[in-house]
């Protein structure tokens with residue numbers, strides 16, 4: 001019973017952390033239709049930024065903002081490569097992911113893992129320290145939950161603004177954005193900045209949970225985030241009108257749960273990435289199926305003009 | 306005719322000595338425009354006809370900046386706009402395409418589409434996307450289409466019929482003040498009845514707003530009945546260009562005859 005509870009807690013905590021990234025990938029992949037591979041580099045970037053700054057004595061909460069800004073800067077590079085230099089979206093992501101490998105190592109001071117045990121983190125200072133002592137064990141869970149809700153609300157609000165509408169229009173029909181007198185390239189770059197900012201934020205929070213940053217932490221993040229978004233949307237779309245961000249959060253938790261169950265059933269950890277790829281493949285295939293189904297049952301408004 | 310071609314005044318749009326070829330130095334090389342000159346004067350409603358591949362769409366694309374000329378000048382109100390990217394030119398141009406999905410956003414609601422169109426050419430920023438105070442105005446505009454869209458402002462545009470979408474695209478293209486309305490076979494993808502509805506709507510909007518317009522159409526009846534200037538394109542040249550009374554002299558059989566003569570000349 002105790003083990004089940006701690007596993008659930010583990011799934012939720014990690015699910016919330018990866019949900020931060022899934023919300024960003026929801027923007028790039030679902031709204032802008034941009035499969036952004038740079039996330040594999042911006043996720044650990046957030047972690048090493050946290051480690052470097054916390055070791056230098058910075059306020060852990062400030063590291064969240066700086067990690068977001070760092071991720072956004074990397075996202076801007078992906079966007080510029082794609083939009084201004086006309087490199088394909090996949091290659092732009094690969095280029096930035098590869099370049100970030102060096103950047104991350106430099107920020108980490110040349111080490112693959114940077115530890116900051118017993119240094120202040122968001123879980124022990126500021127809001128984290130306010131969490132009542134009786135919930136001490138669940139502090140990380142609570143802070144992660146609050147962060148994901150805050151990010152969700154901010155992104156939801158952003159999507160209802162003029163620029164948010166423009167972003168949605170851009171993924172839908174770039175010509176429409178042109179017709180409005182706006183450069184769809186700029187809109188895409190902003191979307192990629194937000195997406196990668198969120199990924200770095202997730203990496204920053206994860207590093208503070210484990211009190212160390214691993215430059216290898218990004219391996220498979222794109223697959224994980226895409227799976228979370230696709231599973232979330234294809235499962236919950238049929239249950240009514242959920243916000244995209246909500247479905248991304250559900251997707252991230254479900255995905256984490258699935259991996260956790262596989263591990264507790266005795267799957268050797270070496271097989272984890274194989275399983276992750278298989279789950280995404282499944283999600284992509286079932287998405288295709290779901291789309292066809294919708295096409296058949298979709299009710300058209302047919303009054304003639 | 307109410308909208309008389311105001312020749313004698315300065316042209317609104319001028320294309321001067323335009324050269325344009327596609328796929329240069331390849332087996333597919335198409336030399337389309339060679340020293341092409343074309344002017345549109347304020348208040349003109351130009352209908353353009355011509356066989357496939359005669360350069361009608363490319364002419365519109367050159368004006369809008371979707372295709373860039375090899376050489377020559379393009380001016381709007383005497384100001385050179387060569388080099389201005391498409392989106393900058395678009396701020397003062399309304400455009401409706403043949404494909405109904407191009408002029409609107411399928412996944413966004415009618416209301417969201419209109420709210421965006423309302424900001425055309427202005428800054429966007431982080432203000433609320435939908436200005437509640439404008440909703441009644443949007444409804445009033447939709448009512449004028451007489452398609453019942455005013456009761457459906459929250460449904461995604463993708464679920465509308467082609468005709469409804471094209472009527473909405475027309476509304477959206479002309480919501481804010483523009484210098485020029487550009488229509489490329491915007492009724493061609495519709496069934497005959499919707500096609501007539503959208504064409505009548507177009508004429509009504511052009512007249513009521515006094516818009517200078519350029520319309521490509523395959524429908525000779527529309528070309529003859531609507532507008533105050535008729536142009537026939539052939540191999541990158543305007544082989545007919547008639548405004549005002551001269552235009553009124555053309556009937557559908559005259560145009561058909563010329564089309565046939567061209568085909569014979571081309572050996573078809």
Ligand SMILES: Nc1ncnc2c1ncn2[C@@H]1O[C@H](COP(=O)(O)OP(=O)(O)O)[C@@H](O)[C@H]1O
Nearest residue numbers: 327328335337356357358359360361362363364
């Ligand atoms: N983007 C392009 N690439 C290559 N050839 C093109 C392109 N656009 C137009 N053309 C060629 O230019 C000619 C005129 O095309 P277009 O202006 O679309 O004709 P229309 O609209 O009158 O049917 C055609 O021969 C077409 O093949």
Ligand SMILES: [Mg+2]
Nearest residue numbers: 361362363489
């Ligand atoms: Mg054409």
